[in-house]
Amino acid sequence: MDKDILSVEIGPGMGPRLDKALAAAVPEEASLSRSRLAKLIAEGSVMHDGAPVTDQKAKVAEGEIYQIALEPPKPVETVAQDIPLEVLWEDDDLIVVNKPAGMVTHPAPGSPEGTLVNALLHHFGGNLSGIGGEARPGIVHRIDKETSGLLVVAKSDRAHHGLAAQFEEHSVHRHYLAICHGVPDQADPRLRGLNGVSFETGGVLKIVTQLARHKTDRQKQAVVAHGGRHAVTRARVVEEFKGTAALIDCWLETGRTHQIRVHMAYAGHGLIGDPTYGGKRKISEKAVGAQVAQAVRDFPRQALHAATLGFIHPVTGEELSFTAPLPDDMEALLSQLRGAP
Numbered sequence: 001m002d003k004d005i006l007s008v009e010i011g012p013g014m015g016p017r018l019d020k021a022l023a024a025a026v027p028e029e030a031s032l033s034r035s036r037l038a039k040l041i042a043e044g045s046v047m048h049d050g051a052p053v054t055d056q057k058a059k060v061a062e063g064e065i066y067q068i069a070l071e072p073p074k075p076v077e078t079v080a081q082d083i084p085l086e087v088l089w090e091d092d093d094l095i096v097v098n099k100p101a102g103m104v105t106h107p108a109p110g111s112p113e114g115t116l117v118n119a120l121l122h123h124f125g126g127n128l129s130g131i132g133g134e135a136r137p138g139i140v141h142r143i144d145k146e147t148s149g150l151l152v153v154a155k156s157d158r159a160h161h162g163l164a165a166q167f168e169e170h171s172v173h174r175h176y177l178a179i180c181h182g183v184p185d186q187a188d189p190r191l192r193g194l195n196g197v198s199f200e201t202g203g204v205l206k207i208v209t210q211l212a213r214h215k216t217d218r219q220k221q222a223v224v225a226h227g228g229r230h231a232v233t234r235a236r237v238v239e240e241f242k243g244t245a246a247l248i249d250c251w252l253e254t255g256r257t258h259q260i261r262v263h264m265a266y267a268g269h270g271l272i273g274d275p276t277y278g279g280k281r282k283i284s285e286k287a288v289g290a291q292v293a294q295a296v297r298d299f300p301r302q303a304l305h306a307a308t309l310g311f312i313h314p315v316t317g318e319e320l321s322f323t324a325p326l327p328d329d330m331e332a333l334l335s336q337l338r339g340a341p
Contacts, residue, residue: 003045003069003070003071004069004070004071005067005068005069005070006026006067006068006070007065007066007067007068008022008025008026008027008065008066008068009025009063009064009065010025010060010061010062010063010064010065010066011024011025011062012062014060014062015059015060015061015062016059016060017056017057017058017059017060018041018046018053018055018056018057018058018059018060018066019034019037019038019041019056019057021060022037022041022046022066022068023037025066026068032068032157033157033158033160033161036157037068038056040068040069040070041053041054041055041056042054042056045068045069045070046066046067046068046069047066047067047068047069048064048065048066048067053066078107078117078118078121079113079118079121080118080121080122080125081113081114081118081119081121081122082119082122083103083114083118083119083122084119085097085116085119085120085123086098086100087123088150088322088324089320089322092155092156093154093155093156093158093159093313093314093315094152094153094154094155094156094159094163094313094314095120095123095137095152095153095155096150096151096152096153096309096320096322097116097120097150097151097153098148098149098150098324099116099143099148099149099150099151099306100148100327101145101146101147101148101301101327101329102145102146102301103115103116103119103145104116104145105117105139105142105143105145105151106139106142111145116151116153117137117139120137120153121137124137124155137153137154137155138153138154138155138156138157138159138160138163138164139153139154140152140153140154140160140163140164140167141167141172141255143306144258144261144302144304146301146302146304147176147301147302147304147305147306148304148305148306148324148327148330149176149305149306149307149324150306150307150308150309150322150323150324151306151309152309152311154314156315158314158315159314159315161314162314162315163311163314165314166311166312166314167255170252170253170254170255171311171312172309172310172311173251173308173309173310173311173321174251174252174255174306174308174309174310175249175250175251175307175308176249176250176251176252176260176304176305176306176307177238177247177248177249177250177304177305177307177326177330178235178247178248178250178260178264178271178302178303178304178305179245179246179247179248179271179272179303179330179333179334179337180245180246180248180264180269180270180271180272180303181244181245181269181270181271181272181278181279181281181283182243182244182245182246182268182269182281183237183240183243183244183245183246183269184205184235184237184246184248184267184269186199186203186205190268191205191267191268194266194267194268195209196208196209196223197266197267200234202236203236203237204234204235204236205234205235205236205267206232206233206234207231207232207233207234207235207263207264207266207267208230208231208232209223209224209228209231209263209266210223210224210225210226210227210228210229210230210231211223211224211228211229211231211256211257211259211262212224212227212228212229219276220258220276220277221256221257221258221259221262222262223262223263223266229254229256230254231254231256231259231262231263232252232253232254233250233251233252233253233259233260233263233264234250234251234252234253235248235249235250235251235260235264236248236249239334241288241337241338241340242284242287242288242337242340243287244283244284244287244288245272245283245288245296245337246269247334248264248269250264258276258277260304261274261276261277261302261304262277264277265277265278265279268281271302271303271304272296272299272302272303272333273299273300273301273302273303274302274303274304275302276302277302278302282297283296283297287340288337288340289340291336292336292337292339292340295333295336296333296337299329299333300329301329303330303333305324305326305327305330306324307323307324307325307326308321308322308323308324309321309322310322
């Protein structure tokens with residue numbers, strides 16, 4: 001396969017190391033990250049005076065010209081599938097979609113097809129500059145299979161690295177709507193005595209713990225006293241139902257696996273429908289009536305929706321913010337709770 005040759009000249013103040021100088025010299029539209037350049041150097045794809053240079057720390061001088069041999073993005077093995085997508089924003093660098101509940105974000109053992117990535121590959125139809133030399137979408141964050149809502153996906157290297165940096169810095173604005181058992185209340189002595197749980201101004205519940213894999217069930221996460229990863233969740237009650245359930249607005253300071261689900265369960269307010277962390281708590285038939293209580297018991301997934309997503313466009317610098325309304329199943333459940341006798 002023929003390679004494209006990109007020639008770059010080392011400008012003033014770009015040296016003295018090859019890897020750093022190339023990172024500064026390569027034009028932005030080439031979308032070559034520092035890690036990608038390091039890989040190209042190691043592969044012998046960077047040449048000077050017709051000879052490959054494979055030492056990242058090789059000395060360079062102002063005015064020297066280097067050629068970088070670039071292969072067209074390689075097709076990935078993931079199959080493109082014609083699956084409908086709700087697209088809220090799309091340009092040359094990124095796409096924002098409203099993922100339905102039941103869709104896995106990325107192919108994995110047990111879910112090789114029917115994922116968001118399969119759908120995106122078909123949607124792009126080959127119009128994809130690629131990530132890390134492969135023609136694939138860049139997944140910078142995920143939401144659980146049975147969680148609905150907003151996801152941003154990179155279409156180019158420059159967007160991928162810019163978005164990843166924002167998620168790493170926790171500067172991405174994310175709010176989730178959830179329906180939980182019970183009503184978090186700062187007057188609850190049980191909550192006041194729980195390690196890592198406090199209330200901020202306006203009755204905002206704050207949960208700060210360490211999260212790690214469960215000791216016996218490796219598919220689950222758990223709050224641990226030592227080790228693990230720092231996790232911070234805040235939640236505010238939006239609407240309560242007979243003291244037995246609540247619609248809550250949750251936002252993340254960190255983004256750990258299953259974070260909201262684990263934290264709300266830890267606080268004693270597991271999400272309705274959550275088969276993993278929901279626990280044995282049941283809604284009171286006396287409070288809401290038998291029909292509504294049955295609807296709550298029958299809700300088929302964790303009642304969790306990624307409702308708001310805001311970030312800085314990694315290429316244009318524009319502030320972007322998106323909102324996805326609650327899906328029909330959560331709206332229907334709320335209607336039943338509101339209509340409880």
